[in-house]
Amino acid sequence: MLRYLGLGILLIFVVIALIAPLISPGDPHAYKGPMLSAPNDEYLLGTNDVGQDILSQLIYGSRTSLFIGITVGLISTSLSVGLGLLSGFNRKLDPYIMGLCNTILAIPNLLIVIIIVAFTGTNLWNVIVVLSLLTWPGYARIIRSEVMSLRERDYVKAVSTFGAKQNYILYKHILPGISSLAVVKFINTAQSAIVAEASLSFLGLGDVTKISWGMMLHYAFESDSTFISSAWQWWVLPPTACITLLIVSFAFLGYGKDSKKISRRTLNNKKVTKEDSKSELLSNETLLNIKDLEIKYLINTNQKKHKFGHKTAVNKASLTVHKGEIMALVGESGSGKTTIAKSLLRMLPSAQVSGTIQFKKNSVLDMTANEYKKLRWVDISMIFQDAKQSLNPVMKIGDQVDEVLVYRLGMKREHARSRTKGLLNDVGLDQSVINKYPHELSGGMCTRAVISMALACEPELLIADEPTSSLDTITRKKVLQLLKSKVDQFNLSMLFITHDMGVVAEMADTVAVIKNGEIVEDGSVWDVFDSPEHPYTKELIGSRNTSEFYKVSVKG
Incomplete structure (x- = not known):
């Protein structure tokens, strides 16, 4: 529920930012109104000390905050994911990337941002570049740890054995496994960037050519008239409320639920x-x-x-x-x-x-490595211990069986899919399984899917590593009979x-x-x-x- 609430609030801000010229009562830079005018029919949120319409500035300010939050979030998340993947999967690059991470993490970020922006100028893109380059290391380390864990999973080792290239493994099998981390990273970074921009603008280090909520607060606190009159009520509170609502909307987006299924082992x-x-x-x-x-x-x-x-x-x-x-x-x-x-x-x-x-x-x-690659899955294949761990949780069953046929037998995708249907049918699985994910199948069905993958190339030797240890009595008997047949x-x-x-x-x-x-x-x-x-x-x-x-x- 909170996630949908956050999405709703965020969409409202996005729509306002996109159609700002259409809904704005006037030019946010124009000095047309009376100074410090209270909210009225002409100026719904009043004016500031130079007669500018606060509602117009508030509407245009959403553009700056969203642009900085989303842009910094995308750049920083891309760096975290890309370098985290390389560091976790490539042992040669790992020391160098982690060394760079540790160096940046040791730097006091806010102080560096203030110094760089102060010397390079308050251009909006200077702020974006600096924030992006300083916010990627923390999550890069987390992603690296997750990649190192995923690299040892059975389904990744399995796809490695039939000759898939590193780039394919990273894109198809590792990257989907860290997608949730990437989403969390983007949300957290977007929040931080919005707050950082507002803080810099409040301190007078923002881009004075752009209307932003932080700059509105900067000018409000600089004015001598703000707090000796009631002007603070319509000049300070609206941008503060908007910053708070936008940050809360990103926070609510991160809420979700995870569920786990537990298999129970019985005996026959x-x-x-x-x-x-x-x-x-x-x-x-x-x-x-x-x-x-x-x-x-x-x-x-x-x-x-x-x-x-x-x-x-x-x-x-x-x-x-x-x-x-x-x-x-x-x-x-x-x-x-x-x-x-x-x-x-x-x-x-x-x-x-x-x-x-x-x-x-x-x-x-x-x-040699090349000689043995030709042996794997064609002459020798393996059914790993836990079928659900052997299947990529974010890939459909049909796509995973297709991989074996495409990479080991050189089949075209359409021919592989036809063969996949036959393989799944041979192990007693319905055609609908092709378009299902592992979590949608029972333990016995996952085991049958793994067996179909292991038999795809008709190997001469099949290694079965406790394939029925997590199955119930009836399902285990059926799987054992299937293997024997x-x-x-x-x-x-x-x-x-x-x-x-x-x-x-x-x-x-x-x-x-x-x-x-x-x-x-x-x-x-x-x-x-x-x-x-x-x-x-x-x-x-x-x-x-x-x-x-x-x-x-x-x-x-």
């Missing part, structure tokens, strides 16, 4: 039998071979002395995935499951990765990451158990469930979740 029942395991029927063709994989992160071991060391996230891990196989990588949170998955996509730029990762007998770690339909292999042994029993042909970055046991689902060897595997199988909720039973 599953029994495991030997018939569920088809590992003996799998192809002997090796698709993915990981041997002695070691991944280390650089960490600060002593903050006071700034000493750094390495923390091992994955230690000598070895896995083999065959053509047409569903392998489950199971372990508790923090065990290294997702780290292994991201190493396959080379999404760990700050980590030290050693060992061997071979995909179709080609070394992934030895590939797509494995059979496209004859692809899948590395299914989970911490849930019940899901392992339902989905996998083979399973690898990981603990503290080490593969402690692997084999067919039947062998691992029937005769677990490692204590940790026995603990997972015998856990409360598995025994009570899933009621796992082994039948020969």
Whole structure:
């Protein structure tokens, strides 16, 4: 309600400013009336000490205040957004841009404005340029922080993996995510600029050739007659009220509501039998071979002395995935499951990765960046853990699926849209989903949309990182069945990451158990469930979740 009230007040001022020559009773500069005339039929708001019509000046003054507020707001917001984007996304430019920000923030702005305007002249554009250049750093730092956060989101990493250029990512995926910050920045800066102009004009540093509310107050307070008579009532109060109303209207524009949806996770029942395991029927063709994989992160071991060391996230891990196989990588949170998955996509730029990762007998770690770009999403694709986090919240579903087809397969937009409709239909989504945003879909529908993106290029290896962890029982079962059917339909292999042994029993042909970055046991689902060897595997199988909720039973 307040936002609409603010918009209404602002629109009234804008209309008044635009049609000022049509509605003004006379020339605001003319000296036609009697001095300090009280409001009457001819001069509705009276006159000042030189006979100028106050109502005319008030109407024309709206032009100056709005022009300065909007112009400074646009220039300053553009600088904040542009430099904040570059600083947050480009690590090379970040120190220089932030250094400039810190320097400007250390300067007392009002003092600098007064000094510069006093020496360069009171031209209106001097005020605009100075205010614009001094008001961008604060929000640039905030935008930089948000960009650095968005840069690590799954949907941004996903679009990076299929070869989108930096400018496209910034414009299409990062910029919409900071649009609300840009709006707040514009509103706050416009408010500040209006107040700053009024303050400078009041101090006599405004443009004397322009009528403004600040200049009206300056002349009112300079006159000896203002406060020894009742003239202050029609000379001081109207411009003060207008400045206040305009600032309040901008403030009200910033009001809004955010809503969040919370998904709840529930469990289902599953029994495991030997018939569920088809590992003996799998192809002997090796698709993915990981041997002695070691991944280390650089960490600060002593903050006071700034000493750094390495923390091992994955230690000598070895896995083999065959053509047409569903392998489950199971372990508790923090065990290294997702780290292994991201190493396959080379999404760990700050980590030290050693060992061997071979995909179709080609070394992934030895590939050049351009060679590996051709692999992502075409031969290897990934379903990230939280489907809603993997989708850009400000892009329609259809546009996000189109991106994969356009950038990875080189399709034209119209052909991509036709293919998108088919992909969404294949995962059981209605055509209306194309024009919907992620927040308009349920968790299961978002998961299906992400699956359609992952399958768009018909990859040979699909990595599914706990895709059903946030879904309810019924939806989870449907999604698992969908994934399993797509494995059979496209004859692809899948590395299914989970911490849930019940899901392992339902989905996998083979399973690898990981603990503290080490593969402690692997084999067919039947062998691992029937005769677990490692204590940790026995603990997972015998856990409360598995025994009570899933009621796992082994039948020969």
